[in-house]
Amino acid sequence: MGKSTDRRWFLKSVAAVGAAVPAAGLAADSPHHGHDGPAARAGAAGGKPQPQVYCWLTEPEQAFIEAAVARLIPADELGPGAKEAGVSYFIDQQLAGTYGTMARNYRQGPWPEGTPQQGYQSKLMPQEVYRAAIPEINAYCSARYGKAFDALPPVQQDEVLGDLETGKAPLESVRSGFFFGLLLNNTMEGFFADPVYGGNRDKIGWKMVGFPGVAAAYGEFIDKHNVPYLAEPVSIADVQQRLVGVDEHGHPLHLRLAQKD
Amino acid sequence: MTTKLKPVDVVVIGVGVTGTILAQELAAAGLRVVGIERGQMRDTYPDFQMPNAHDELRYQHRHELMQDLSRETLTFRNNRGETALPMRYLGSFKPGEGVGGAGVHWGTQNWRFSPWDFETRGRTIARYGKNHLAEDCTSQDWGVTYNELEPHFDRFERVYATCGKAGNLNGKIIAGGNPYEGPRSHEFPLPPMKTPYAAALFADAAKSLGYRPFPVPVSTPSQTYTNPYGVTLNACVYCGYCEGFACEMASKASPQTTVLPVLMANKNFELRTLANVVKINLDETKRRAVSVTYVDSRGREFEQPAELVLLTSYVFNNVRLMLHSGIGKPYDPLANTGVVGRNYAYQTPSSVTLFYEDKYFNSFMGAGGLGMAVDDFNGDNFDHGGLGFIGGGFIKSVSSGARPIEIRPVPSGTPRWGAAWKKATAHYFNRNFGIALQGACQSYRGNYLDLDPTYRDAYGLPLLRMTFDRHDNEHKMSQYITAKAAEIGKAANPSKMNVNPRAGHYTIVPYQSTHNTGGAVMGNDPATSAVNRYLQSWDVPNLFVIGASAFPQNGGYNPTNTVGALTYWALDAIRNRYLKNPGALA
Numbered sequence: 067m068g069k070s071t072d073r074r075w076f077l078k079s080v081a082a083v084g085a086a087v088p089a090a091g092l093a094a095d096s097p098h099h100g101h102d103g104p105a106a107r108a109g110a111a112g113g114k115p116q117p118q119v120y121c122w123l124t125e126p127e128q129a130f131i132e133a134a135v136a137r138l139i140p141a142d143e144l145g146p147g148a149k150e151a152g153v154s155y156f157i158d159q160q161l162a163g164t165y166g167t168m169a170r171n172y173r174q175g176p177w178p179e180g181t182p183q184q185g186y187q188s189k190l191m192p193q194e195v196y197r198a199a200i201p202e203i204n205a206y207c208s209a210r211y212g213k214a215f216d217a218l219p220p221v222q223q224d225e226v227l228g229d230l231e232t233g234k235a236p237l238e239s240v241r242s243g244f245f246f247g248l249l250l251n252n253t254m255e256g257f258f259a260d261p262v263y264g265g266n267r268d269k270i271g272w273k274m275v276g277f278p279g280v281a282a283a284y285g286e287f288i289d290k291h292n293v294p295y296l297a298e299p300v301s302i303a304d305v306q307q308r309l310v311g312v313d314e315h316g317h318p319l320h321l322r323l324a325q326k327d
Numbered sequence: 328m329t330t331k332l333k334p335v336d337v338v339v340i341g342v343g344v345t346g347t348i349l350a351q352e353l354a355a356a357g358l359r360v361v362g363i364e365r366g367q368m369r370d371t372y373p374d375f376q377m378p379n380a381h382d383e384l385r386y387q388h389r390h391e392l393m394q395d396l397s398r399e400t401l402t403f404r405n406n407r408g409e410t411a412l413p414m415r416y417l418g419s420f421k422p423g424e425g426v427g428g429a430g431v432h433w434g435t436q437n438w439r440f441s442p443w444d445f446e447t448r449g450r451t452i453a454r455y456g457k458n459h460l461a462e463d464c465t466s467q468d469w470g471v472t473y474n475e476l477e478p479h480f481d482r483f484e485r486v487y488a489t490c491g492k493a494g495n496l497n498g499k500i501i502a503g504g505n506p507y508e509g510p511r512s513h514e515f516p517l518p519p520m521k522t523p524y525a526a527a528l529f530a531d532a533a534k535s536l537g538y539r540p541f542p543v544p545v546s547t548p549s550q551t552y553t554n555p556y557g558v559t560l561n562a563c564v565y566c567g568y569c570e571g572f573a574c575e576m577a578s579k580a581s582p583q584t585t586v587l588p589v590l591m592a593n594k595n596f597e598l599r600t601l602a603n604v605v606k607i608n609l610d611e612t613k614r615r616a617v618s619v620t621y622v623d624s625r626g627r628e629f630e631q632p633a634e635l636v637l638l639t640s641y642v643f644n645n646v647r648l649m650l651h652s653g654i655g656k657p658y659d660p661l662a663n664t665g666v667v668g669r670n671y672a673y674q675t676p677s678s679v680t681l682f683y684e685d686k687y688f689n690s691f692m693g694a695g696g697l698g699m700a701v702d703d704f705n706g707d708n709f710d711h712g713g714l715g716f717i718g719g720g721f722i723k724s725v726s727s728g729a730r731p732i733e734i735r736p737v738p739s740g741t742p743r744w745g746a747a748w749k750k751a752t753a754h755y756f757n758r759n760f761g762i763a764l765q766g767a768c769q770s771y772r773g774n775y776l777d778l779d780p781t782y783r784d785a786y787g788l789p790l791l792r793m794t795f796d797r798h799d800n801e802h803k804m805s806q807y808i809t810a811k812a813a814e815i816g817k818a819a820n821p822s823k824m825n826v827n828p829r830a831g832h833y834t835i836v837p838y839q840s841t842h843n844t845g846g847a848v849m850g851n852d853p854a855t856s857a858v859n860r861y862l863q864s865w866d867v868p869n870l871f872v873i874g875a876s877a878f879p880q881n882g883g884y885n886p887t888n889t890v891g892a893l894t895y896w897a898l899d900a901i902r903n904r905y906l907k908n909p910g911a912l913a
Binding site: 137138139140142144147164165168169170171172173174176178180181182183184185186187224227231250253254255258259260262263271272274275276277278279280281282283284285287288289291292293294295300301302304305306312315316317318 | 376377378379381382383384388389390395396397400403404405409410412413414415416418521522523524527561562563564565566567568575576686687689691692693697726728729730731732735743744745746748749750752753756757781782783832833834835836
């Protein structure tokens with residue numbers, strides 16, 4: 067998807083939550099930005115393009131995840147969805163790293179399934195869960211619809227996801243609800259985490275809900291009741307690359323947006 | 328092969344909230360103190376700096392400030408009939424790791440337990456009769472009263488830069504404060520923080536029903552503040568990254584911002600990090616601790632002799648080290664004998680969420696405990712006659728800062744994904760607020776801690792095993808007080824409202840609170856307590872076990888202030904009595 071398309075999505079998204087945004091030059095009004103103009107900010111994470119390559123997922127896994135996250139958070143009249151936000155790239159990076167390999171988690175066996183109250187008890191690490199479950203889901207889709215998940219129309223994709231969620235589509239490697247929960251959780255993480263992790267491209271998730279990202283100092287605003295604080299979201303990269311000014315403690319000086327009636 | 332080190336006066340195991348205070352005070356008194364910490368050193372600079380301090384994924388969901396479960400966790404089951412399985416991910420609670428412990432990422436609510444909490448059993452029987460307590464309830468009196476602890480609460484609040492409004496000054500009820508609190512000797516060291524919109528709506532609704540709202544006591548300073556150790560904390564800027572995160576600007580009270588700057592400058596104190604204590608060694612009489620054994624980051628084993636051992640790690644490690652070291656009789660739930668592991672308790676949180684179409688809350692702003700509360704349904708502040716339960720909890724609206732991976736409530740019945748989820752999330756993210764209840768939890772014979780027979784840590788030692796479920800008392804209590812919170816919510820006129828009392832089995836998966844208690848409880852009877860009223864081991868008098876492990880059951884408040892008060896209470900006994908005449912304190 068090209069940048070101009072992203073921009074249209076972005077404008078619709080912001081308008082939907084009640085904000086009006088100048089079409090260009092978001093950074094230009096602020097005295098703190100120095101030499102960095104709107105062109106520098108047009109990049110995905112604010113100046114520095116985000117990686118758009120997969121480092122760990124196989125091709126069928128890429129296709130499945132792109133298709134699945136596009137149904138979990140669809141693009142619609144409110145704005146772009148998880149696919150446009152690069153959530154599949156976020157999941158790729160997470161699975162390849164400490165999260166996917168449970169680097170900070172207890173991994174010793176034995177691994178009886180236990181009760182739901184006892185939580186995650188799979189022998190598999192998250193990266194292994196994805197690797198084992200996706201071919202099984204595609205096999206389920208092929209048996210039922212004659213095609214892999216990513217080739218199905220959205221209505222049937224939603225049916226399959228619903229069947230995974232409720233356990234109607236049983237998997238062998240893990241409980242299907244367990245896989246679905248993991249996928250949904252990782253999708254939400256990728257949609258709302260700082261763009262530094264490869265998702266939330268153009269801060270799509272933050273703009274959708276009206277979240278300003280890296281926080282400013284709000285001491286003068288916290289007790290202004292029922293007055294929306296609307297700001298162009300700021301990412302970690304924006305601050306590190308000095309695309310926004312900061313106060314003495316490093317809090318960004320948010321560019322405030324006018325409220326739409 | 329173990330290297331034996333030069334003896335010191337005091338060894339402190341775990342350098343968090345309690346460990347830093349005790350080390351500071353005893354080092355200042357001239358004792359040579361070694362603090363041993365399993366995690367790393369970390370400080371405001373360079374570890375907690377902007378902009379990376381505001382990384383929700385890293386801190387709140389990948390738990391960077393918290394315990395590394397790959398080395399050590401615990402196992403869990405709901406009851407003795409099940410096989411306990413390891414907690415492979417953090418969820419229900421989030422213990423810290425590293426210097427400062429959980430005091431780095433805490434949410435800063437700094438409540439005092441009420442006078443009733445310290446005499447739960449005695450006062451319940453006196454008011455309602457013995458039959459009002461469940462047969463298997465092992466809740467008991469603490470052996471220390473609120474009035475005895477009051478000066479120590481006061482001291483901890485001053486050190487930990489606490490904001491609030493007194494509701495009871497030396498017995499006189501003060502308007503605007505909590506009228507149910509125990510008497511305070513002084514006003515709070517700092518005035519309340521500003522009032523966010525949600526808290527103002529909540530307070531108005533509570534008042535309309537005749538309740539008496541007051542500012543939540545909180546250790547995020549409303550003004551620049553210098554504490555009694557001479558350490559200055561900055562005024563909070565309400566950035567909304569508080570609990571789960573470290574403070575980037577040395578505002579939130581933590582060991583780093585209250586005690587460590589003076590402690591680290593004291594030549595009598597030595598900090599050893601990446602050092603994991605695996606055992607407290609006793610002499611042949613088993614009545615005296617002679618040293619502690621720890622393993623460093625290179626796998627080398629050291630024995631550190633000391634005259635006095637202070638066990639100041641989190642609840643779980645306090646209990647686990649006692650069990651591994653053979654200190655105190657392990658609890659046997661069948662015979663109801665033994666003390667170490669007995670009376671493990673937790674909390675019973677619940678919530679009400681209010682949704683609006685025309686009100687905008689800027690939900691991302693806030694501070695860990697910023698808001699208003701009512702205490703009308705806590706402790707024994709209301710008549711429990713005929714209700715079939717004891718205890719309660721505070722009801723509050725706190726704007727702690729909504730980060731969208733974690734906090735994006737939608738009305739009940741909204742799908743978990745898809746276009747309808749998206750629409751509701753986009754609309755309600757800034758148009759909702761929550762009412763939260765900190766329900767108490769009593770102790771029972773069937774809820775306890777012991778060593779797991781199967782699973783081991785990175786050092787080959789058995790993990791701690793938690794056997795826990797909430798009982799009828801907790802569920803009835805949660806139903807009752809959550810319904811009261813829903814009445815307040817209704818009075819605030821939301822368009823939609825979710826009401827979620829706590830029900831069903833306890834689960835270790837979703838976050839509830841890092842308010843685990845008990846397992847090495849205090850008391851006046853060695854048959855039912857592991858430590859005496861001064862938190863001194865009954866069996867090994869030169870060992871003090873300090874923390875929420877000493878709570879005989881849990882109250883309807885956040886526990887930190889009570890942990891802080893117990894720390895200064897124990898310190899007073901150590902410094903003024905024990906050191907002059909080492910031995911069992913009567």
